[in-house]
Amino acid sequence: GGPVIIVGAGHGGYQVAASLRQAGFSDRVCLINDEAHLPYQRPPLSKAYIKGSAGPESLMFRPEKFYQDQKIELIGGRAVSIDRAGHKVHLASGETLPYGHLVLATGARNRLLDLPNANLPDVKYLRILDDSEALRQIMPSKSRVVVIGAGFIGLEFAATARIKGLEVDVLELAPRVMARAVTAEVSEYFQARHREAGIRIHLGVQATSIEAEGGKVTGVSLSDGRHLPADLVVVGVGVLPNIELAAEAGLAVAAGIIVDEYLSTSDPDISAIGDCALFASPRFGGSQRLESVQNATDHARCLAARLTGDRKAYDSHPWFWSDQGDDKLQMAGLTTGYDRVVLRGDPAKKAFSAFCYKGDRLLGIESVNRAGDHMFGRRLFGLERSITPEQAADEGFDLKSALA
Ligand code: FAD
Incomplete structure (x- = not known):
């Protein structure tokens, strides 16, 4: 019993709160949100949102009134530590929240490029609404983008940038696009389609440096000695799960916060879901960490059911989508x-x-x-x-x- 405190108001965090109320959970539900927006959908950030002109409201799961009506307390700020013995979470603001159950839905953050000039304003990443908004603002003044990484997000952005009229080069270290995630047949199809659209895809190469003049990006040098001119660089080289809060509290972590098939951490009063969770999977064997809306939402529903008395192992079938052009x-x-x-x-x-x-x-x-x-x-x-x-x-x- 007691309040449920949820750290992170992304796909997973939002869904636990909503599902708890749907299941009739009557104690306090707090959603700790370190982004300055109501909880929103992430997938459009590299697709429709960049292309369009709709405002941030178009991405929100629910209007503010929903949270008031459902008595879901949206608390702005970051959780900085967990007092497991005292069953309390400390926020950066100094506020302390007591919990009966704590949910870690901290997601993942971008893996940063470790190259000189990678911190210039013309080098962008895509994870949060503010990233997408910033790109949308500067793209009209840019003409040539180098996209580093041909994963889903890199390719989705590349297709959108091309539609917006930019010259686009995509760099990928692997011998084919989306190599870790899809079959060679699907990689080849997308390579051909993006090339038809006028995107130059460079496989088996790495960016070795970003060149700049007066703080403005002028190009990218490649491991094969070539140099590509650019006034914008967009990096999509994968993410790192946000496990530090859990690790510092002494919870078991590896390539994610370790949870069992019920999504419980090594502390029975703390669970982890979504991108940050490395979960035991009887169906697929061993442990899995997946990055998808399906995974975050179905984890959330499974956990909300457990917290309201319906204890079942997580066993959903994964699915995913990516829109490219x-x-x-x-x-x-x-x-x-x-x-x-x-x-x-x-x-x-x-x-x-x-x-x-x-x-x-x-x-x-x-x-x-x-x-x-x-x-x-x-x-x-x-x-x-x-x-x-x-x-x-x-x-x-x-x-x-x-x-x-
Ligand atoms: P997130 O949605 O990342 O939410 C975690 C939240 O926790 C963040 O707001 C973070 O700031 C916050 N947080 C972290 N630490 C703290 C703390 N200490 N205190 C307070 N808050 C904290 N998936 C698909 O299935 N299809 C797609 O087409 C697709 N497209 C995508 C496009 C982009 C650009 C991105 C970035 C992702 C895409 N994904 C897609 C993946 C999908 O969005 C993620 O798998 C999903 O958002 C994971 O949900 P989550 O709740 O685990 O984490």
């Missing part, structure tokens, strides 16, 4: 360890799915402009069913029959 990538399942890829549909027709198998077991589906296949995959996994590689490859095979 006119193409929509959607993924269902986790493809780690696949040994066979079967295509359904045709990359040349700009609509296909890559079904990833380990032996005969379907691990995941990556769909490009095939929303139907993606929804099929999510329903199939939800039913704990599979289809054979032959069925997946055969467009004559009616997917619905596998769900009946």
